Amino acid sequence: MTHCLESVGVVLVPGQATVAVVGMPNTGKSTLFTQLTAAHAHIGNWPGLTVDLMQAELTLEGRSVQLVDLPGIYDLRGHSEDEAVVRRFLESTPVELVVIILNASQIDRQLRLALQVRQLGLPALVLLNMADEARRFGVGIDLDELARRLELPVLLISAKYRQGLGQARHAIAKALAASPSGAGCTVLDLEPRLAAADCDLAAAMGPILQAAVTFPAQWRDALTRRLDRWLLHPLLGLPIFLLVMALMFQAIYALGVPMQQALGALIDHFSRFVLAPALASWPPFLSAFITDGLVLGIGTVSAFLPVIFLFFLAMGVVEDSGYLSRAAFLMDAFMERLGLDGRSFVLSLMGFGCNVPAILGTRVMRSSGLRLLSMLIIPFSLCSARLNVFLFMASVFFSPRQGALVIFGLYLLSFGASILTALLFKGRFASEEPLVLELPPYRLPTLPQIWRRAWAEVRHFWFWARRFIIFGVVGIWLLNNLPFGVAPASAQSLSGQLGELLQPLLAPIGINPRLTVALVFGFIAKEIVLGGLAVIYGQTASSGALGHALASEVSWVQAVSFMLFTLLYTPCLSTVAVIRTESKRLGFTLFSVLWSLVLAWLVSFCFYQLAALVGWR
Amino acid sequence: MVTALTVEAGLRHRLEALGIKPGQQVKVLRRGWWSGPIHLRVGMTELMLRQIDAARIEVHSADPSRVPR
Numbered sequence: 282m283t284h285c286l287e288s289v290g291v292v293l294v295p296g297q298a299t300v301a302v303v304g305m306p307n308t309g310k311s312t313l314f315t316q317l318t319a320a321h322a323h324i325g326n327w328p329g330l331t332v333d334l335m336q337a338e339l340t341l342e343g344r345s346v347q348l349v350d351l352p353g354i355y356d357l358r359g360h361s362e363d364e365a366v367v368r369r370f371l372e373s374t375p376v377e378l379v380v381i382i383l384n385a386s387q388i389d390r391q392l393r394l395a396l397q398v399r400q401l402g403l404p405a406l407v408l409l410n411m412a413d414e415a416r417r418f419g420v421g422i423d424l425d426e427l428a429r430r431l432e433l434p435v436l437l438i439s440a441k442y443r444q445g446l447g448q449a450r451h452a453i454a455k456a457l458a459a460s461p462s463g464a465g466c467t468v469l470d471l472e473p474r475l476a477a478a479d480c481d482l483a484a485a486m487g488p489i490l491q492a493a494v495t496f497p498a499q500w501r502d503a504l505t506r507r508l509d510r511w512l513l514h515p516l517l518g519l520p521i522f523l524l525v526m527a528l529m530f531q532a533i534y535a536l537g538v539p540m541q542q543a544l545g546a547l548i549d550h551f552s553r554f555v556l557a558p559a560l561a562s563w564p565p566f567l568s569a570f571i572t573d574g575l576v577l578g579i580g581t582v583s584a585f586l587p588v589i590f591l592f593f594l595a596m597g598v599v600e601d602s603g604y605l606s607r608a609a610f611l612m613d614a615f616m617e618r619l620g621l622d623g624r625s626f627v628l629s630l631m632g633f634g635c636n637v638p639a640i641l642g643t644r645v646m647r648s649s650g651l652r653l654l655s656m657l658i659i660p661f662s663l664c665s666a667r668l669n670v671f672l673f674m675a676s677v678f679f680s681p682r683q684g685a686l687v688i689f690g691l692y693l694l695s696f697g698a699s700i701l702t703a704l705l706f707k708g709r710f711a712s713e714e715p716l717v718l719e720l721p722p723y724r725l726p727t728l729p730q731i732w733r734r735a736w737a738e739v740r741h742f743w744f745w746a747r748r749f750i751i752f753g754v755v756g757i758w759l760l761n762n763l764p765f766g767v768a769p770a771s772a773q774s775l776s777g778q779l780g781e782l783l784q785p786l787l788a789p790i791g792i793n794p795r796l797t798v799a800l801v802f803g804f805i806a807k808e809i810v811l812g813g814l815a816v817i818y819g820q821t822a823s824s825g826a827l828g829h830a831l832a833s834e835v836s837w838v839q840a841v842s843f844m845l846f847t848l849l850y851t852p853c854l855s856t857v858a859v860i861r862t863e864s865k866r867l868g869f870t871l872f873s874v875l876w877s878l879v880l881a882w883l884v885s886f887c888f889y890q891l892a893a894l895v896g897w898r
Numbered sequence: 899m900v901t902a903l904t905v906e907a908g909l910r911h912r913l914e915a916l917g918i919k920p921g922q923q924v925k926v927l928r929r930g931w932w933s934g935p936i937h938l939r940v941g942m943t944e945l946m947l948r949q950i951d952a953a954r955i956e957v958h959s960a961d962p963s964r965v966p967r
């Protein structure tokens with residue numbers, strides 16, 4: 282995913298030609314972009330996946346080119362935020378060439394966009410993508426006739442299966458060669474020009490299609506029809522969806538947790554039998570800082586990389602298959618009653634990977650009430666950074682079987698918190714936004730694609746986790762050891778004081794001073810929580826076995842309360858920042874943070890006090 | 899067959915971009931549970947639409963036994 286926080290303004294390099302990829306949502310723009318350049322754009326069978334600009338460099342027949350991947354647009358005059366991004370881009374950035382991507386099998390309606398671009402007088406080139414689907418569905422296109430009538434070069438390609446990419450490169454280079462460098466044009470008066478020509482457009486489309494395209498007499502996508510009969514079944518559709526999700530998480534858990542434990546043990550061995558002897562001659566506080574701080578923190582978290590990889594492989598399959606849009610269809614009736622719509626549900630699902638791109642994804646919504654309400658619920662999605670904390674705690678405090686139930690319960694609670702939030706606040710963020718959503722055909726995810734995706738996610742996680750952990754470890758280590766001369770992590774140290782300070786608030790929910798420090802740092806990012814716990818407890822535990830140290834001081838009831846709080850309070854500073862930039866409202870951002878803290882405290886309080894009443898601790 | 903779109907401009911543009919415009923054949927494939935959205939096919943595209951929005955699309959039915967509302 283492109284976890285960019287601010288809208289990336291495009292950087293123009295003098296002497297380089299700028300080529301923009303324009304097309305309707307879900308036509309394969311990001312796929313083409315990824316295939317042509319070394320960059321990694323997020324791909325999925327869901328209209329509206331890309332909501333921001335992304336650029337990368339490539340060299341075409343000796344000429345250096347900036348390729349820009351744009352969000353999909355239905356209409357150059359559309360008014361959702363992602364369409365506005367494209368319009369602003371075209372109005373402000375000089376482009377040498379516009380590559381128009383159309384889904385060949387849906388050329389009957391997508392041709393409109395090509396005509397709109399042509400009306401603007403931009404130098405353009407048409408790529409008809411998904412040649413494989415057009416063939417499968419029986420859509421025949423006479424390329425020469427189409428090119429002649431459009432007065433633009435037209436090529437048939439299949440970006441996903443790498444067909445026709447060579448010709449596409451060559452055609453782009455040729456079109457660029459025709460224009461001298463630095464001759465890029467911006468569009469002036471985009472709106473009025475399009476409005477004026479609107480009627481001609483409809484009139485022009487018919488004859489072109491008639492002359493150049495043959496459509497099948499009958500709809501041929503038997504696979505999609507057959508799958509939809511079950512997956513969208515009025516009664517069975519929803520149970521099937523829930524079952525698929527439950528099985529997916531079960532599989533990740535069953536495969537991932539043993540891997541995590543084996544890797545964790547390996548890293549532990551390495552630290553104890555290789556690293557510790559090697560550092561024996563170092564000053565004790567320094568070697569302790571390295572083994573019990575950095576290595577323990579990073580090691581504990583990196584043991585989760587396989588789980589995260591598996592998780593994103595599974596997400597990749599779901600996203601690429603086209604099932605997300607079906608989920609939107611199935612859940613829309615329910616979400617409507619919460620003041621949301623099917624898209625909010627899908628974005629919440631994406632939030633299980635990472636909240637940040639999910640919040641950016643709300644740009645496809647036009648009504649601000651709907652957008653804000655969606656932004657309010659997405660942070661409750663149990664993201665992969667939180668998942669590793671829970672997997673770890675569950676493995677320390679519970680048997681594998683109970684652990685699986687605890688994790689499942691946390692997922693349910695994550696939905697519960699979203700539902701409750703929506704119900705409470707739907708009155709304040711009302712919207713009447715109509716919902717019209719494409720249901721793309723089912724597509725077979727290809728292994729290289731989902732593999733690359735999962736790999737990019739793991740790299741991303743690892744990069745941030747490492748940074749945050751180093752930062753967190755240093756920070757917590759300092760808090761534990763300052764002011765000079767105190768016993769590490771004792772009540773007199775800064776961390777002890779901080780913990781004690783918050784005790785009146787956190788003691789009623791079972792969070793002791795040490796856990797408090799982890800939670801405070803977790804506000805920055807959940808990747809720190811586990812690394813932080815490793816430092817806090819690792820420093821005091823002689824053996825370095827974090828789990829034992831934790832379990833000897835914390836009861837399972839406290840652990841569950843800690844997990845509940847971790848699930849519900851502010852996910853991370855990046856999420857807060859992106860809510861701020863997307864909502865453009867400080868008040869709303871503060872409200873969102875405050876509400877999640879209040880809810881987290883209330884839920885933990887109820888659980889902890891009830892557990893006390895029942896006599897569990 | 900669609901005869902008219904009585905919707906605000908923003909939605910009309912979106913519908914037209916998806917292929918729903920006067921003179922176009924649409925086919926209702928199914929309806930969601932709990933009065934959920936309807937599943938349509940228009941030309942080579944399938945899409946979903948909420949019932950209240952669909953109600954603003956005036957159609958004239960080709961097959962009287964299946965009148966899409």
Ligand SMILES: Nc1nc2c(ncn2[C@@H]2O[C@H](COP(=O)(O)OP(=O)(O)OP(=O)(O)O)[C@@H](O)[C@H]2O)c(=O)[nH]1
Pocket residue numbers: 304305306307308309310311312313323324325326327328329330331332351352353354410411412413414438439440441442600601602724
């Ligand atoms: N069958 C087939 N599928 C393709 C082809 N190219 C892309 N896809 C699939 O089409 C879906 C959409 O691809 P994306 O590249 O994310 O589309 P996009 O145009 O960037 O979409 P937005 O970001 O939503 O505007 C993905 O599931 C791709 O795997 C192709 O040539 N053939």
Ligand SMILES: [Mg+2]
Pocket residue numbers: 310311312323324330331351352353
């Ligand atoms: Mg994209």
